[in-house]
Amino acid sequence: VVSSDGKALEIIDQQASTQLSDSLASRNKSKVYDSDLMKRLTEKLVNKDHACWSFYSREEVTNQA
Numbered sequence: 001v002v003s004s005d006g007k008a009l010e011i012i013d014q015q016a017s018t019q020l021s022d023s024l025a026s027r028n029k030s031k032v033y034d035s036d037l038m039k040r041l042t043e044k045l046v047n048k049d050h051a052c053w054s055f056y057s058r059e060e061v062t063n064q065a
Helices: 005-011 033-047 058-062
Strands: none
Touching: 033 058
């Protein structure tokens, strides 16, 4: 959603591709998050067999840490 500036929402609403033009930015690396904690949590998640891997690749998760 973020990388498409909301246009990926066209799956839900056909007007999204033509009416959404706001530039969106990821907040995953925001300073409000404790980066050391996020790194530790990412390491724990990546090393487990978890249902989230049906939707996300480990690369997607580790690139956000």
